Amino acid sequence: MKYNEKQVDCFTRFKNECSYYKLMDAALQNAVGNIIKNKTVLDIGCGEGHLTRLLKQWGAAEITGVDLSKPMLDLAKEREKTERLGITYLETSVQDMGKIGEFDIITSGLLLTNAADVPDLKVMVKNIAANCKHGTRYFGQEHCGILNRYNNTLLGKYNFEVEILSSCKEYLDLILTGHFSQGEMSFRNLVFEREFLNSVFKDFGFEKIHWHPLQLPEGHKEGDEFTVYENIRNEAINELMDCTYSG
Numbered sequence: 620m621k622y623n624e625k626q627v628d629c630f631t632r633f634k635n636e637c638s639y640y641k642l643m644d645a646a647l648q649n650a651v652g653n654i655i656k657n658k659t660v661l662d663i664g665c666g667e668g669h670l671t672r673l674l675k676q677w678g679a680a681e682i683t684g685v686d687l688s689k690p691m692l693d694l695a696k697e698r699e700k701t702e703r704l705g706i707t708y709l710e711t712s713v714q715d716m717g718k719i720g721e722f723d724i725i726t727s728g729l730l731l732t733n734a735a736d737v738p739d740l741k742v743m744v745k746n747i748a749a750n751c752k753h754g755t756r757y758f759g760q761e762h763c764g765i766l767n768r769y770n771n772t773l774l775g776k777y778n779f780e781v782e783i784l785s786s787c788k789e790y791l792d793l794i795l796t797g798h799f800s801q802g803e804m805s806f807r808n809l810v811f812e813r814e815f816l817n818s819v820f821k822d823f824g825f826e827k828i829h830w831h832p833l834q835l836p837e838g839h840k841e842g843d844e845f846t847v848y849e850n851i852r853n854e855a856i857n858e859l860m861d862c863t864y865s866g
């Protein structure tokens with residue numbers, strides 16, 4: 620999905636309001652918190668720089684954000700002007716990115732689900748691998764690939780609904796719609812089955828693949844905005860993929 624200005628505006632408002640995203644950030648912070656200090660980081664599909672900025676604040680030495688959407692990057696660069704963190708932003712798709720460096724850590728937030736099909740997914744993963752060295756860790760906030768979680772009974776609790784357009788053994792092709800106070804935001808996604816996604820990463824040189832469940836932010840108290848997510852370990856449609864490049 621290549622966001623235009625209207626969609627960027629809607630996504631930014633939606634993301635700010637939807638506490639579900641904070642569970643993904645808490646899972647990432649928990650996973651990288653102890654290892655990110657002084658590391659070089661590449662954040663792919665960085666959007667308006669939300670994760671990119673967090674990763675820098677959590678201790679990354681140098682960080683590059685890459686995205687194919689100019690309006691998203693304009694917003695990221697605007698933020699960089701008003702609150703400079705020294706982040707480099709680059710406009711490219713992951714498919715066209717090629718090798719731009721050898722990073723200690725590569726991250727992405729809801730990137731692979733934008734693949735058009737299986738061959739496109741493989742080009743994405745190939746280019747992630749091209750920017751790794753032996754030992755690079757990849758952390759992806761991905762669709763969890765547990766396909767039976769994609770149903771309206773589960774998702775309705777969190778103000779999301781799903782329309783499945785088609786399915787095959789590797790993925791579900793679907794539209795996810797999130798409702799929020801100012802309207803709704805729809806995403807057309809391919810949700811790759813977890814074992815299939817793992818196998819694609821293995822084929823491109825990654826090992827030690829595991830998935831971290833989403834986490835409630837520290838300090839969450841009964842009755843606050845996160846209470847609705849108390850069963851999120853068994854229900855989330857996103858988790859954090861964690862693997863190591865051994866090529």
Ligand SMILES: C[S@@+](CC[C@H](N)C(=O)[O-])C[C@H]1O[C@@H](n2cnc3c(N)ncnc32)[C@H](O)[C@@H]1O
Nearest residue numbers: 664665666669686687688691712713728729733
């Ligand atoms: C759901 S947004 C998430 C943005 C950001 N990672 C975050 O967590 O706030 C997905 C982002 O991926 C970008 N994107 C989608 N397909 C891409 C591709 N093939 N290459 C690079 N960026 C892509 C979109 O432009 C968008 O900014």
